[in-house]
Amino acid sequence: MLKQSLNFKLLQKLSPQQIQLMKLIQLPTQAFEERLKQEIEENPALDTGKEEPEDFEDSLENEYEDDGNEKIDTEDINIDEYLSDDEIPNYKTQANNYAADDEDREMPYASGTSxxxxxxxxxxxxxxxxxxxxxxxxxxxxxxxxxxxxxxxxxxxxxxxxxxxxxxxxxxxxxxxxxxxxxxxxxxxxxxxxxxxxxxxxxxxxxxxxxxxxxxxxxxxxxxxxxxxxxxxxxxxxxxxxxxxxxxxxxxxxxxxxxxxYAGNNKFAEQIIPDFSIKIIDGELDLTLNSRNAPELHVSKEYNNMLKGYQESKEKSKSQKDAVQFIKQKLDAAKWFIDAIRQRQQTLLVTMNSIMHYQYDYFLTGDERKLKPMILKDIADQIKMDISTVSRVANSKYVSTPYGTKLIKEFFSESMKNDQGEDVSTREIKKILQNVIGDEDKRKPLTDDKLSLVLKEKGYPIARRTIAKYREQLDIPVARLRKEI
Incomplete structure (x- = not known):
């Protein structure tokens, strides 16, 4: 027997735009540039601004609900919404620190015999x-x-x-x-x-x-x-x-x-491009986003001219209406992509700014012993974002600091309690362990049991098996293999 019934369900679904935004946030600088290049090739409505300035649509607040497949009534299209005299995106009002000769960023490699x-x-x-x-x-x-x-x-x-x-x-x-x-x-x-x-x-x-x-x-x-x-x-x-x-x-x-x-194996050396830069200016930390993460995009001049021609035309042919439908779809996609870049830039800055202030003492001194215990949830709670968003920023991004270029996820660590009952970072304990092993007498290296006693004397009550785990994570061999004569 067949029955019909109504069920109410509350579901949370990510829109295609949100999914694409998450993917953009996850990309490091080089991969983001490749994604940008791909989008420009696929969408002729996007222009990079390397030539003379073009017109650009400044209104990014509207939501576009059509999926690009439904029929668009050209009479309902407000052409003025797609035409603007603003030449620069609102998120590109900052200085670009790259000179003209920095544009060629492809990594050179030597040809030769393998x-x-x-x-x-x-x-x-x-x-x-x-x-x-x-x-x-x-x-x-x-x-x-x-x-x-x-x-x-x-x-x-x-x-x-x-x-x-x-x-x-x-x-x-x-x-x-x-x-x-x-x-x-x-x-x-x-x-x-x-x-x-x-x-x-x-x-x-x-x-x-x-x-x-x-x-x-x-x-x-x-x-x-x-x-x-x-x-x-x-x-x-x-x-x-x-x-x-x-x-x-x-x-x-x-x-x-x-x-x-062998020098002729022609293997590419890994090239790291920092996504952020932290500098100390007048005793204060200064955070900047790599300007290559915020490219200048605008609507191409040809598309604006086509829209103006349609708007000024008294008799609108079917081919003109079809062209406007195509242009409208491409402009909607272009405006969303530009908005996604702005949101990506804001998300990266907000997340990194929170991490920088959380680990303020470390970035000011470079002393790894001052790294605080920090997990993804700590930052997510501060910036009111999901843990997965923080993870996407941390896992694949690098920051240039006065102490070298660091992978952001390295600043995250679990906490342990010292003999005073205070929470200390496991990174701090590993650094101390590394220093103790570095200062040991190599003729009689310290065993894991002795290392445990040394750290206990320093105020870190850690079991021998935990010492062994940290030592392996630091790629330090056992005492017997550290012996020298």
């Missing part, structure tokens, strides 16, 4: 028959970006048979690996593990007593060396502490990743 291509070219210096060249080229192709061959030789033999139709033996592959591939530059390339890589580099250097000893230690006692069991090494090789120190210095000069040092 790492693997360089290795392939070096094979031409060896006299090899067709089968040997095929195997050698396959081995070079199996080298990773660090310079290692991490696959088992038997697997390589099978792959040569299945993919290259080359039937060979494990002994033949090993011979070509040692006598050809591992002779290529940079030295150490083609090694199957760190031990082999270091030994190859030592053997190519002129023979010296310390190098001969270093090779012997790596070949027979690599595990003891890696685990820093120095007493066992001195006893086994009957050497003094000074001789062992010379061996350690010699090995430390070697390159553990020969492939990554």
């Amino acid at each position: 790492f693997h291509q360089s290795l392939q070219n070096q094979l031409n210096t060896f006299r090899l028959n067709d089968e040997e060249r095929s195997i050698a080229e396959f081995l070079v192709g199996s080298i990773d970006d660090s310079g290692y061959i991490r696959r088992d030789l038997l697997d390589l033999v099978d792959d040569l048979a299945f993919t290259q139709n080359v039937f060979t033996t494990e002994e033949k592959v090993l011979e070509l690996l040692v006598n050809v591939v591992q002779k290529l530059d940079p030295i150490g390339v083609g090694a199957r593990d760190l031990k082999e890589c270091l030994i190859i580099q030592l053997k190519t250097k002129s023979a010296q007593k310390v190098r001969t000893l270093a090779i012997a230690i790596l070949e027979t006692s690599f595990d003891h060396f890696v685990k820093k069991h120095y007493n066992k090494l001195m006893e086994k090789f009957t050497i003094s502490e000074e001789e062992l120190k010379e061996v350690i210095q010699e090995i430390s000069r070697l390159n553990p990743k020969p492939g990554s040092s």
Whole structure:
């Protein structure tokens, strides 16, 4: 039996404009510029203002409820709403700190030979028959970006048979690996593990007593060396502490990743463009938004001329009405995009301003011990915005400070209580832990238990397992691996 009933539901839905605004807020400066370029290419009603100033619609307060698909009655369009003499957007009344020669912001890169291509070219210096060249080229192709061959030789033999139709033996592959591939530059390339890589580099250097000893230690006692069991090494090789120190210095000069040092790998270096800048002026903090986040946009002159022509025309043809419908849709989209940029700019400034004042002591001094415990909710409550909005600003934005360029999310941290019952930032505790480890006697590094006692004496009662967690987050090895002689 079918029944009909009415149900009332209260739902919260984000409009397409709100969703797009959230996406714009999340974008860092470079990605925002790409999004801006895309919008300008897709919407001919937008102009960047790089040429002579054009007319611009100043009214941004109206809401546009049509979705761009419904039929528009051209007689109902108020043309005057889309025409204005204002040439500059209301959010662009600030100085642009970028000169004309700063416009070309594409990152240059050098062209050249890639790492693997360089290795392939070096094979031409060896006299090899067709089968040997095929195997050698396959081995070079199996080298990773660090310079290692991490696959088992038997697997390589099978792959040569299945993919290259080359039937060979494990002994033949090993011979070509040692006598050809591992002779290529940079030295150490083609090694199957760190031990082999270091030994190859030592053997190519002129023979010296310390190098001969270093090779012997790596070949027979690599595990003891890696685990820093120095007493066992001195006893086994009957050497003094000074001789062992010379061996350690010699090995430390070697390159553990020969492939990554190749200058011609043409990898892009990460380029960070700060979204904000904080400066200290007359003892006060001054916050500015990167002017590249607030581009000058306006309606193109051609669109204004088309609208004026339609307004002044006495007889309005069907083609003119169709053109006005198209123009109206593009202008609505352009006006929303400009408004979204203004809202994005305001959101970024309000959020960063709140963070700056919350961490005022840190930004004034640069002392990480003065960072207060701060979570997303603290800032969201202050600026009366959603936590997700603060997260979007913090996760992908950078700020230039007198102490370097920082990722904003690094200023957020949880709190712990010290022995006085006061809330302190976990960042502060990590900084103190880092300083304690930095000042320790490297001949007798502090264990996690001892580190826990030291911090407890400083007023931070922290368990050993928490010390271990913070130490791992700081990429600091255990005490045994921090030992030096």
